[in-house]
Amino acid sequence: MEPVLAATAVSKRFPGVVALSEVDLTLHGGEVHALVGENGAGKSTLIKVLTGVYTPDTGELTYLGETTGFGRPADAQNAGISTVYQEVNLVGQQSVASNLFLGREPRTRWGLLDFRAMNRRAADLLAGYGIRVDVTRPLRTLGMGVQQMVALARAADTRARVVILDEPTSSLEPREVDTLFTVVERLRADGVAVLYVSHRLDELYRICDQVTVLRDGRVVHSGPLAGLPRLGLVAMMLGRDLEEVRRDGATKFEGEHTAERAEPVLTATGLTVKHRLDGVDLAVRPGEIVGLGGLLGAGRSETAMAIAGALPLDSGEVTVEGTRLRTGSVAAAMRAGVVLLPEDRKADGILPDLSVRENIVLAALPRLSAAGLVSRRRQDSIVDTFVRRLRIKAASPDQRVGELSGGNQQKVLLARLLCLEPRLLLLDEPTRGIDVGAKAEVQALVDELARDGLGVVLISSEFDEVVEGSDTIVVLRDGAVTARLTGEDVTEAALLAALAEEGPA
Known part of the structure; x- marks a missing residue:
């Protein structure tokens, strides 16, 4: 045919x-x-x-x-x-009927718009699809x-x-x-x-x-x-060799760390946002890296944004070290020690025309000021500390951030967040768009932060990065949690299988 x-x-x-x-x-x-x-x-x-x-x-x-x-x-x-x-x-701004017949409106024999015929045809058309609305209302x-x-x-x-x-x-x-x-x-x-x-x-x-x-x-x-098979489709979308994944799934990846069985630094319960999240539960302990696994549109970024107060909830609650946060408030989350590294560092993170120094201390300025004045000495001390610790490669702290490589821009963003002495770090695609060497440095830094007791939520579209870097993986599909992988189950094979598993009818 x-x-x-x-x-x-x-x-x-x-x-x-x-x-x-x-x-x-x-x-x-x-x-x-x-x-x-x-x-x-x-x-x-x-x-x-x-x-x-x-x-x-x-x-x-x-x-x-x-x-x-x-x-x-x-x-x-x-x-x-x-x-x-x-x-x-x-x-x-136009009516439902006008939108349905835009550019092909019925007309009278005098060439004028026939609104009565258009409204009648619009109502009949939508009724055929089970939709009954006032077709004269503005669509918006x-x-x-x-x-x-x-x-x-x-x-x-x-x-x-x-x-x-x-x-x-x-x-x-x-x-x-x-x-x-x-x-x-x-x-x-x-x-x-x-x-x-x-x-x-x-x-x-x-x-x-x-x-x-x-x-x-x-x-x-x-x-x-x-x-x-669903598993085969998911593997092709992600660029994984299905047989290789199955073989490698028999053994746990090396290099993970185990968090202390302490009380959670974060407990998120029933996070729900219409059409985006559906009752997501999540817990992170000090020193634990929890990966969020899922395909495009699964709700990973939305979960991080909801925890960080950047996405208002319809229902659910976020608790940090036993204190319930006011949801939908970034300021409240930051005061509680919850910070988010956004997915798009250029649109939502760095200020390219400002210096390395200015970008790093930006969020910490209120804590560095006294009587409305900000101490340059305290700024320099903090900037020098994080430039050394994160190994940020720049000509000087006064160099424009927009002139740095992608990996060093990402490190500057991390330094800005760490200035706030957070308890929970939400990382959304922390290695996207940076070279292999910088990626390894960022991954090593995240491991180091977790060993120091920081709770981390890790989101990455690269599944091997999620598997190798996480102690626990929470698998999301269509905004809902479908599986939790821990211990020996934190493998790429188990993750792919969870993603491909058929959902409820």
């Missing part, structure tokens, strides 16, 4: 980055095709090539049997390729789940030949997910080709026929999903 849409040997480069390399993707009518891969695999770039946001550097697109190229998203949409993004891209006044379903209903009603769903269930309640799958089944029955992008394995195996796995901008697997 001839494909509806095909990408052949498509490549796309950006300065210093190969986003896609010789990618093939074939979508057939009446099939739901999963596109999966971890963060940075190239999924978003491929979608943008298919929909005219980007023009491929090499390769070609074939649509309905003809070689084509879309110069802009509107061209792809007019040709019959509809995309429903994770972030709803409709007009919030509705919940994100309803907005997502409106976007999907619009895509389904445009008689599209291809529908691309990018993380479509991220804002949906369970009953809304069922409605979504009913719509997808209808699209499949009507011969529409559906590209389904999601990190949720249960959804993929429930609704998808085919799967393409991307890693580092390349296709590493493409074929039927039904015969592919």
